[in-house]
Amino acid sequence: MAKLAHLLLFLLPFFSLFLIFIIVPVLYTLGLSFFNAPPAAKSLFTNYVGAAQYARAVTDSTFWQGYESMLYLTLLWVPIMLVASFLIALFLDSRRGKLGALGKVIVFLPYGVPTVIGTLMWGYMYTAGGPIYSFLAFLGLSHNLLAPNDIIYAMLNIIIWEWVGYNVVILLAGLNSIPNTLYDAARLDGASGWQITRRVKIPMLKKYFAFIIMLTVIGDQLLFNEPFTLSNLSSVPFGFTPNLYIYHVTYFLEEFNYASAIAFILIAISLVVAVIGVRYFWSEG
Amino acid sequence: MKKSISNTFTLVVVATLAIYFLLPIWWAIVASTKLYSVAFSGSPIWFNGPTLFNYIYAFTKSSLLLWLGNSLIEAGSAGAIGALVAAMAGFALGKYVFRGKRLLTLVVAIGLMIPSTAIAFPTFVLEQQLGLVNTYEGVIFPTAVSAFGTYFMTIYAQETIPKDVLDAARIDGASEWRVFTSIALRYFRPALVTIFIIIFAGTWNNYLLPLFVLRNAALYMLPQGLASVLINGSTFPNLQYAIQLSGTVVTILLMIGLFVSLEKYIEAGLGLGAVRG
Known part of the structure; x- marks a missing residue:
């Protein structure tokens, strides 16, 4: 048994920061969400209203509009992301030479670019005279991706650019963890390259795909940097994503209690998705 | 052929x-x-x-250099503090036997599942009470806390630090703190780099928390500064363009340098994150 003094010495720094900056904020918001303080109130804990803020969120169409657009984005995003990262990972896994290593660095680089800056760059490239605009015009698709109706595709492209590399690295780790004996056995049975991919690689990577889907679904509802930055170049509705709406409610409506309730809903949904995902990931078979 | x-x-x-x-x-x-x-x-x-006009214009006529400095200070401090406290906690969780260890491990696992963007607003509300709004610390401390870091360090300590070496030092009369600093930290070195980079990049790229917490333009971090030009500077398109483009290139080149030179460590972190969920 370790001595208490030693435990405190090593554990206290991390766990006190963890308590103050993760646990307390979550509980504090939960507390705030049960009040509705008038604008001039000294404390945000005035005027207890029970679950009224949650009732308001449930019927707030602007809030749900955020979930609606994110659901649509997720439906587009998940398949494209999975297929693209899987194909790139398969390719890079089969090329172990210098070119393959270079390919991995290239694909991963965008992950290191701050999302705000990535969005700014793509935003400039979408504007008239920029390369994407010119390229689309060259193809005869005189399309302005910054038009309000197309902004979701403008965002989709930015997010794929940012995250494919990260997912490729995860899938490469997965491919690496498949025992060679499985491949040998398949080859002995006369399986072709395509059959090995379908019968060995895809089933063995099932959990990695689930992990990526989980990250995508959570990341999706928390999207903020991209739509917020794009809103300077185009008209993005302030309820476009739930996090964007929280910012709006905080700074423009100045309703901290209501913002707290929405924030808590967001945390709760993220936690539920994560618990389901992690349980699946850690389960046997 | x-x-x-x-x-x-x-x-x-x-x-x-x-x-x-x-x-x-x-x-x-x-x-x-x-x-x-x-x-x-x-x-x-x-x-x-x-x-090079844009670079000279932006660096002499705007706060770009200041924002770059703020970002380096905040991301650097968060990375250093975060990696150190994670290593300490990981050492205790990975190497000591004590009651309550399972509970603490569970707490860390829950922490892994709370996305930082989801608690940006709650953190801001709390920091208002603590007087941390418009301070470096208001960004450094929340971003330094990495549940993933502690989780990573715990596994790392279990798998790489041999118990005999620690015990030998104890028999020689070394204090626990000395065992940690002179032996454990040596084994932890690659993991410290991995966690430093992960926290550094997370803070460097963070936008939502600084947006809530830093309301004074002199304290802005780089992404926040670059994006603010778009909102406030539309009457000066030349300067706005100069700041955004030169700021973007400088930031990207810095990150590329860091990523390429430390790719091995980053992959170690991502790989473990994926394999262990």
Whole structure:
């Protein structure tokens, strides 16, 4: 048994920061969400209203509009992301030479670019005279991706650019963890390259795909940097994503209690998705 | 014959990937050498009388350098503090036997599942009470806390630090703190780099928390500063363009340098994150 003094010495720094900056904020918001303080109130804990803020969120169409657009984005995003990262990972896994290593660095680089800056760059490239605009015009698709109706595709492209590399690295780790004996056995049975991919690689990577889907679904509802930055170049509705709406409610409506309730809903949904995902990931078979 | 076809195929695929993934970066570099007045006419992807005007203009006439400094200080401090406290906690969780260990491990696992963007607003509300709004600490402390860091360090301690070596030092009369600093930290070194980079990059890229917490332009971090120009500076398109493009290129080159030189450590972190969930 370790001595208490030693435990405190090593554990206290991390766990006190963890308590103050993760646990307390979550509980504090939960507390705030049960009040509705008038604008001039000294404390945000005035005027207890029970679950009224949650009732308001449930019927707030602007809030749900955020979930609606994110659901649509997720439906587009998940398949494209999975297929693209899987194909790139398969390719890079089969090329172990210098070119393959270079390919991995290239694909991963965008992950290191701050999302705000990535969005700014793509935003400039979408504007008239920029390369994407010119390229689309060259193809005869005189399309302005910054038009309000197309902004979701403008965002989709930015997010794929940012995250494919990260997912490729995860899938490469997965491919690496498949025992060679499985491949040998398949080859002995006369399986072709395509059959090995379908019968060995895809089933063995099932959990990695689930992990990526989980990250995508959570990341999706928390999207903020991209739509917020794009809103300077185009008209993005302030309820476009739930996090964007929280910012709006905080700074423009100045309703901290209501913002707290929405924030808590967001945390709760993220936690539920994560618990389901992690349980699946850690389960046997 | 077959081999050369396969090499050509590899080259074509890698080149295609490079065009898509490097295009914005290449575009930004080229565009940063053009004046705003000609930036959107002529070839969008090739130089046209390159000049360093934007860089000189932005670095002398705006807060760009200040924002860059703020970002380096905050990301650097968060990374250093975060990696150290994670190593300490990981050492205790991985190497000591004590009651309550399972509970603490569970707490860390829950922490892993709370996304930082979801608690940006709650953190801000709390920091208002603590007087941390508009301070470096208001960004450094929340971003330094990495549940993943502690989780990573715990596994790392279990798998790489031999118990005999620690016990030998104890028999020689070394205190626990000394055992940690002179032995454990040596084993932890690669893991410290991994966690430092992960926290550094997370803080460096963070936008939502600084947006809530830092309301004074002199304290802005780089992404926040660059984005704020778009909102406030539309009457000065030349300066706005100069700041955004030169700021973008400087940031990206810094990150590329860091990523390429430390790729091995980053992958170690991502790999473990994936394998262990």
